[in-house]
Amino acid sequence: MKKGIVLITTLLLLIGLLSGCVSTGGGKNVTLVVWGDPDNQAILEDCFEALNAEFAKQHPDIKIDYQWSGSFDGLNVAMQSDSLPDLFWVQGNKSSAMAEMAENGFLLPLDKYNPDKSRFPAGAIEYATVNGKIYCSFPSFIDYALVYYNKDIFAEHGLEKPKTYDEFVNAAKTLFEAGITPFSLGGDFEWSRYWPIQVMAATLANNDLERIKSGETTGEFPEIEYVFEQFRDMCAKGYFGTPAGAMDESSAQMAFTNGTVAMIFEGTWNNSLFRDLDFEVGRFALPDNNGVRAAQSGYSNFNTYAISSKCKYPDQAYEYIDFLNSKEAQQIVADYMKSIPAVEGITVDDPALAEVSDFQTVNNNIYHVLSNVPTKSGRPQDVFISSVVADLMTNSITAKEAVNKIVEEMNR
Incomplete structure (x- = not known):
């Protein structure tokens, strides 16, 4: 029992x-x-x-x-x-x-x-x-890189949010001549040093990027060359600090959030880093000289x-x-x-959303375009992100040499 x-x-x-x-x-x-x-x-x-x-x-x-x-x-x-x-x-x-x-x-x-x-x-x-x-799983939000700026610094120097690309360049020049470092750049990390080119290429080189998307991988690409020259020139002038590659990504973000520099190229995915600061933060998609603000195509991978x-x-x-x-x-x-919703029925309670949503067109993302070039053995996106951007930042190559390097890789 x-x-x-x-x-x-x-x-x-x-x-x-x-x-x-x-x-x-x-x-x-x-x-x-x-x-x-x-x-x-x-x-x-x-x-x-x-x-x-x-x-x-x-x-x-x-x-x-x-x-x-x-x-x-x-x-x-x-x-x-x-x-x-x-x-x-x-x-x-x-x-x-x-x-x-x-x-x-x-x-x-x-x-x-x-x-x-x-x-x-x-x-x-x-x-x-x-x-x-x-x-x-499907992406549900849109992300793109844009310019965050210190509204207080802009106001102190009589500047407003740029309405054209020339106004943007002139604002950077005005700040630099006043002893203010215009931009912060995480130059020792391949992605954070790339953001300025992603932003400028979508605004200033979309026709060239469309040509590459359609299969045209030889010849001249003057718009892309112009973007590379703009970035190279900004680095050489000290607009990103001296030297341009001195900071890591976190240090670059901190230089902006503590009010040391006036602007930073960053992604909407980092919106949370730029809230509740001791100054008012503004945001803008970069305009061309016709005043058209462009975002870059890209879904968030959050x-x-x-x-x-x-x-x-x-x-x-x-x-x-x-x-x-x-x-x-x-x-x-x-x-x-x-973040900016890509699907209906999602509500976002954030005053900054109006600023980051203020763009008139969604243009190409240069890295995505290069990633989808059909080649036998070339990897133009890797050459671009790991070599070309760094060489432009340090003035090791000219803008034309940078374009030729990518063209060679697209046709490998």
Whole structure:
């Protein structure tokens, strides 16, 4: 009899323990490892804590082990060692990386789950698509690089927000001659030193970029050469400080936020860094000499994630993708990041949104254009971002030599 009681008690204990491993829907509890973008951890951490907390409420049987480990180098090492996490952030068609991962079998196609596309514009669906298959959650916000400026410094020197490109150049000249460093530049990091060229190329070189997009990869590109010359000249004059590459990205941002410099080329993704300062911050998309302000094409990768093809729990991983595609998750991102929505039904309570939304056209992003040039072995986007921009910043090459270097790579 005692043996029977012990056996029954043991069985009840086992049932109690096992019940902790079974979800309310009858499936096993699982843990998914998710890698976020470490370069943007400072601005995204609170947002993803809120996102993951809401996901946990909706899916108590799925635990998210969220790690800020998804650097480009980290992902490359993980691919080589066959140790990718279950999910990780991707940049869609903003670079060639996701397409290469998909084509080499590292990503799980999502089409069998029939993602709801009804709320998303065609560009957002294209962002997530490689060779006709969907590989990541859809982007829900628009990002572009623009100019942030110190309104107090501008007012002290009789300057207003520039209405034309010439006014912009003259404002920088006026500030420099008054002993104010016009711009802050994170010159020792390839991306932050690139932002001025991304901004200027969209405004001043869109015709050349359209030619490249249409397959024209030889000949002269005078608009791009002009942009390169403008950047090179600003660096040589000391408009970005002396030397131009002296600061890292964080130091450059701090130089602006503490009021040391008048302007900084930055992305709308960093809006949160420029709030609640000791001076009034203004923002503007760069105008051309006809007064047309241009943004650059580009969706935010804040909430675009892919699933590893080796994920043990793909169905549960897709639940996270589906959550990121939801209006509820997008509203959480909007509340924290104050980004420009690309989908309807998302509200953003931020006075700065009117300024960052003040553009008349969306032109090409030079890096994206170069990333999509079909070449046999060339990588013009890599040569541009890692070599050409740095060489222009240090006046190591002329603007024409810089263009020729890219043309050579486009035709390799």
